[in-house]
Amino acid sequence: MARVCEISGKRPRVGNNVSHANNKTKRRFYPNLQTKRFFVPEENKWITLKVSTKVIKTINSKGITAVIKDARAKGTLTANI
Secondary structure, X not given: OOOOOOOOOOOOEEEEEEOOOOOEEEEEEOOOEEEEEEEEOOOOXXXXXXXXXXXXXXXXXXXXXXXXXXXXXXXXXXXXX
């Protein structure tokens, strides 16, 4: 599976490793993704999502249903919920 957050849509970014001699080689910056289960009380079921740690903090403050609703409105939701 791709390294993409299922709620926010965060993806790997591209940059350079820069040596002491200022040589540049390509590298990737990966988002901090975690596989986490959340309980959705409206549907009375558990869902498993691959989300970034920033999204986990947002879910803790706003709630899972509000975050899913916002992601659907923005069009970033990739999970089948």
